[in-house]
Amino acid sequence: MNILLSSIVKEEDIIYMANAAKYCSLKLGGNFEYLVLPKNIDDFICYIINLQHSNINFKVLGNMTNIVPRDGIIKGVFISTKQIQSGIRVFQNRIIADCGTMLSAVCVSAKEHSLSGMEGLFGIPATVGGAIYNNAGAFGTEMSNILESVLICKAGKIKSVDAKDIKFDYRFSQFQQDKSIILSATFLLSDGNKQDIWQKMQENMQKRKNSQPGLPSAGSVFKKYNNISAGYYIDRAGLKGLSCGDAKISNIHANFIVNNGEATFKDFDYLASIIEQKVYEKFGVLLQKEVEYLGENDESTSRLSHT
Ligand SMILES: Cc1cc2nc3c(=O)[nH]c(=O)nc-3n(C[C@H](O)[C@H](O)[C@H](O)COP(=O)(O)OP(=O)(O)OC[C@H]3O[C@@H](n4cnc5c(N)ncnc54)[C@H](O)[C@@H]3O)c2cc1C
The missing domain is CATH 3.90.78.10 (UDP-N-acetylenolpyruvoylglucosamine reductase, C-terminal domain)
Structure with a gap:
């Protein structure tokens, strides 16, 4: 066991030699040498700050729906946010969601509050963090279209970045190049009709079901x-x-x-x-x-x- 890692991360959150197939949507691959599964956002933030101050290399993962793990031992420390399902906060036209929150849960919350803008994103099996990192999108909407700001952690420091200052492109965000960890995001949505929003989401879900195989994949x-x-x-x-x-x-x-x-x-x-x-x-x-x-x-x- 990595002694420095266990001085930063609670022992019960670390899985040594975790079977990647059990966690990723493609259901294949070898073993993550260290897989960390924080159970709440406070522990996650604490781990990230301390790891960024240490010399341990690590990679944050979300719901593991865009990754293809190699066979054998996948060396290093991987921290998945998929167990952090805590927070969605709604303030008028804004939704704030933690990085591990499932994107579809944010979409449902938007619908519940009659907020429009996320209909196309319903059904993407991503966490908020993974979806921003990849600028995920479908049916004409990309994450960058509805983002107002992102809370990040870089070099052990937390700061908020306006979406207009973040480089986005097709399936690209600048987070693929810098070393920021996405902690949470604020989405700015417009007023809509709850029933119309839900109908559009259901239509999009149906299109997915009709056009995508129901077997394990990475999209x-x-x-x-x-x-x-x-x-x-x-x-x-x-x-x-x-x-x-x-x-x-x-x-x-x-x-x-x-x-x-x-x-x-x-x-x-x-x-x-x-x-x-x-x-x-x-x-x-x-x-x-x-x-x-x-x-x-x-x-x-x-x-x-x-x-
Ligand atoms: C059935 C299926 C359908 C799909 N449909 C779509 C679709 O319609 N549109 C689309 O765009 N994609 C789609 N995808 C692909 C996938 O869902 C997206 O790429 C999504 O953005 C990945 O999110 P994730 O949480 O699973 O991230 P992961 O796969 O776990 O990680 C992806 C990348 O994000 C980084 N990352 C994750 N969280 C953070 C964080 N908090 N801070 C910094 N970096 C982070 C990781 O380091 C990694 O490099 C689909 C996948 C499947 C399996």
């Missing part, structure tokens, strides 16, 4: 290219339904690789590589991954530096 594997969905290219390259072990390019949504049971990282990565190669050969298009690989010899591990 879209590749980003759009020139505003055209990666699924378009993958489908036309004839790759739908291709399998490797228990991993399969979904017949329902070509940009989803699903886990039919016992898929490994290698199976997933093989299919992702085939997609990259075949789409490039057929269209000259180099697809960029939307999912993030976790584990050694990989760029996400070198980004394992939230200190």
Whole structure:
């Protein structure tokens, strides 16, 4: 056990060699060397400040719906906010939510208070922190469209940043480049009609159910290219339904690789590589991954530096 880590984090919040498949939406991968699961936002903030002051490298995770853990031991300290389901506060047109809160819970709260703006985001299986980090979006709305400010922790110091001062782009936020941890966010919404809001959310949920496979996945594997969905290219390259072990390019949504049971990282990565190669050969298009690989010899591990 890492002695410095256990002097910062409560022992009951640390899992040594945690089975990644148990925690990530894709249900595969090896073991996180250290997985920290804080149970409340106060403990989380305390851990982050102390870890940023120490020389321990760590990476914060949310609901683990955009990550693909490698097989074997995934070295380092990972802190998931998925058990912090505490706070949603509503003040007139503003909703403040902690980083571990599920985005869909914030959407429901918006509906309850007749606040419009988040209808498109309902159903994205993200935490608030993960969704801001990736500037997640669907049905014409991105996180950046409704954010007013974000409370972050950087170099052990907490500060509020206005959304207009944060760089956002398609599935990009500046938090992917700097070392800030997202603690909470304030959303600014507009007045709406509760029934209309709920109807729109239900319609969007139905569209998801119709167009996405109901099997373990990490959502879209590749980003759009020139505003055209990666699924378009993958489908036309004839790759739908291709399998490797228990991993399969979904017949329902070509940009989803699903886990039919016992898929490994290698199976997933093989299919992702085939997609990259075949789409490039057929269209000259180099697809960029939307999912993030976790584990050694990989760029996400070198980004394992939230200190
Ligand atoms: C079935 C399915 C459907 C999906 N549909 C969509 C969709 O419609 N639109 C869309 O955009 N995405 C979609 N996704 C992908 C995924 O939900 C998003 O990328 C989401 O933003 C990931 O959030 P998360 O909480 O799971 O983060 P994780 O996957 O746990 O982490 C993602 C990244 O965020 C960082 N991070 C997380 N929390 C923090 C924090 N508090 N501070 C700093 N960094 C943090 C992590 O370090 C990591 O790099 C889907 C995924 C699935 C499985």
